[in-house]
Amino acid sequence: MSSPDHQSNPDLDETINVTQAHGRVASDCAAAAREKHLADSGREAVPLWVITACGVVLLIAGGVLGNAGTLFSYDNTFRADYVRGTAPGGAADGPQPKTALVAFSAKGSKIYSSKCNGCHGSDGKGDGANYPSLVGSDFVIGDTQQLAMVILNGIQGPTSTGKTYGAGIMPAQGAGMSAEDLAGVMTYIRNNFGNSTGDVTSVEMAKNAFDLSASREKAGQPVTSEEVRAAHSSMLAGAEIFPDIMVNPATLAPIE
Ligand code: HEC
Structure with missing residues (x-):
């Protein structure tokens, strides 16, 4: 209210x-x-x-x-004189391993360029008149003793084909060659320019070649086709290196 x-x-x-x-x-x-x-x-x-x-x-x-x-x-992150360790399995330095066929051929390619190229040509085919072709030649792709004897001593014509080239003589090429050089150049010409024997001439075999060459009856003189066929129709002695095993491309030694 x-x-x-x-x-x-x-x-x-x-x-x-x-x-x-x-x-x-x-x-x-x-x-x-x-x-x-x-x-x-x-x-x-x-x-x-x-x-x-x-x-x-x-x-x-x-x-x-x-x-x-x-x-x-x-610069401030590491202690002075800190040396970085190698990763497990990684080589600290030095070239990467290559297969024997690749490494020996690479070495041989250099020897070929400096010692053979001038006469036999960069394609290995020679010139047909003064210098023979190395492509398909019996002495190149046949028994390794034959090829090694021609390289180390030179050859007095006729060649494997029965033909004589130019002055009919190739001067010896062994002077100053190491066993590695010979193994390399043999492997290279047996597997290049269309040749493909698929094998590697090992350093041990190349050493055998130097021994055989020094113990020739006519040591110091060029070989002839007859001598090569009669006395050297066999493969060089020494341990084989299989084309696909890994080697150090600088020393050509197999990787353990
Ligand atoms: C100065 C030139 C010259 C040089 C360098 C030379 N050669 Fe020859 N080579 C010849 C001549 C010429 C012949 C053929 C000789 C003859 O008619 O008898 C020949 C023949 C050959 C033959 C024999 C071919 C056959 O079918 O009978 C081979 C193998 C060969 N040379 C490999 C080589 C290699 C490998 C090198 C390098 C390491 C080399 N030559 C360096 C000139 C040369």
Whole structure:
């Protein structure tokens, strides 16, 4: 039940207004206190431009110090005189192994270029008049003793085909040749220019060739086709090297 007095009671209006006014004052004070507290403790929000500016400065400073090697440098990463160990199974240095056929042929190709190329040609075909072709020649792809004797002593015509070329004589090529050189050049011409015996003349066989050559009855003179056929129709003695085993291309020694 309400009293009509209430509507017009200024005291009551006053009471309500005072309550609202108190509420306003209280909330204003709280906000002011909050701001005062933040300001006092120094934790007010940092403006975005300050953060951006700091970022730019740090980026530039990092770049300068990093480039100067001050922040990080590989030189400072390892102890002085630190020597890096070899990875297991990896050779520290030296050439990568190759198959015997490839390695012996590569060696032989160099010998051929320096010793035989000038007469027999880079394709091994000679010139048909002064120098015979080595392609398909009996003395090249036949018994290895025959080829070795021709190379080490030279040959006095006629050749394996019965034909005589140019002056009819090839000078001895053994001077200054190592067993590796001879093994290489024999392997090379037996497996190039269209020849493909598929075998490797081993260094041991090449050594056998030097021995045989020195013990010839006519040592120091060029061989003839007759002598080669009569006395050297066999393969050189010595351990074989299979064409696909791995060897050191510098020494031609098999990889253990
Ligand atoms: C100065 C030139 C010359 C050089 C260098 C030379 N040869 Fe000859 N070679 C000849 C001539 C010429 C003949 C043929 C000689 C004859 O008619 O009797 C010949 C013959 C041969 C034959 C015999 C071919 C056959 O079918 O009878 C072989 C094999 C051969 N040479 C291999 C070589 C090799 C390998 C080399 C390098 C290590 C070499 N020659 C270096 C000139 C040369």
